[in-house]
Amino acid sequence: MTTRSPSAAPALRPVGRRPPLATYVRQLWQRRHFIYADSRARAFHGHRDMLLGNLWLIGVPILQGLVYFIIFGLVLRTSRGIENFPGFLMVGIFLFTFTTSCLNQSVTSLRQARGLTTAFSFPRAAIPLAVIVRETLSMGPVLATLGVLLLVVPPGTQVTWTWALFPAVFGLQVLFNTGLSLYCARLGAAVPDIKHVVTFLSRFWFYTSGVFFSVERFVSDGIWLGIMKTNPMYLVLDMSRDLLLYDTVPELRYWAVLAVWALVTGVLGLWYFWQGEETYGQP
Numbered sequence: 001m002t003t004r005s006p007s008a009a010p011a012l013r014p015v016g017r018r019p020p021l022a023t024y025v026r027q028l029w030q031r032r033h034f035i036y037a038d039s040r041a042r043a044f045h046g047h048r049d050m051l052l053g054n055l056w057l058i059g060v061p062i063l064q065g066l067v068y069f070i071i072f073g074l075v076l077r078t079s080r081g082i083e084n085f086p087g088f089l090m091v092g093i094f095l096f097t098f099t100t101s102c103l104n105q106s107v108t109s110l111r112q113a114r115g116l117t118t119a120f121s122f123p124r125a126a127i128p129l130a131v132i133v134r135e136t137l138s139m140g141p142v143l144a145t146l147g148v149l150l151l152v153v154p155p156g157t158q159v160t161w162t163w164a165l166f167p168a169v170f171g172l173q174v175l176f177n178t179g180l181s182l183y184c185a186r187l188g189a190a191v192p193d194i195k196h197v198v199t200f201l202s203r204f205w206f207y208t209s210g211v212f213f214s215v216e217r218f219v220s221d222g223i224w225l226g227i228m229k230t231n232p233m234y235l236v237l238d239m240s241r242d243l244l245l246y247d248t249v250p251e252l253r254y255w256a257v258l259a260v261w262a263l264v265t266g267v268l269g270l271w272y273f274w275q276g277e278e279t280y281g282q283p
Helices: 021-030 032-042 053-075 085-106 115-118 127-151 160-189 194-207 222-229 232-244 252-275
Strands: none
Touching: 021 194, 021 252, 032 115, 032 252, 053 127, 053 194, 085 127, 085 160, 085 194, 127 160, 160 194, 160 232, 160 252, 222 232, 232 252
16 A cells, blocks of 8 residues: 655645735636626616616716706806807716716625625625626616717717727726726725715715816916816816817827826726735625
8 A cells, every 4th residue: 555645735725815916817807707797687777676767877967967057057157168068068977977886886895795705705806897897888878878969969069080089088987997996895895984985085076077167267277277187087078078079189198197097096906906805705
């Protein structure tokens, strides 16, 4: 009878240990079909218990735009000096709502999925990533509605070749949202109250991103104007308006700044979330 050398025993690895980042990314990629299928199944179920159902996906931003148009366009007259203010406002409302929705859903995502995180072994980043995919899929009919409204709401606009560049801006926004959502997911898992802070900061961000006013009209100081124009959401909105409303291609430096924001935020967000991998799902 031969005895097996102890050195021949297979190496044992602790369960729940955080894998190297490269392995972690590979595991996420292997689960991409599940993430997409789950997101697609949930994308249009948020309003299924309401009378109008998924019409609220487009109804909410339209009603928000109407309220802001009355208050800021007609009463406070922030529309002065803005060409095609209805279109200007709709682009701001529709696209900014996308970002805030991603953040608000992500900050509670891990706690809502505690049953999964405690019962199964998988890269936890799949949960906030599924939120991003779900919100992005939900934006399909929203963006289609936005395009129609830009054409029919007076003074209206026309479809030009610059519209073909808008998906690039939207893609950078999705990547930027992903990084922020990974931050929010980890913070929300550790401190549930952070969701209220995220709501407050999102509102502050909304009012400083030129959603319903021209930044140049109210900010004249060169330093502050420069700071506000490097705000990533200001860049998303301003570049989208150039492409969709004003038949203008944004300057290369704006593309570069937004790309840096998106890439750095996305990479650091994944790294930050991965750092806390072993803490998710703990009682």
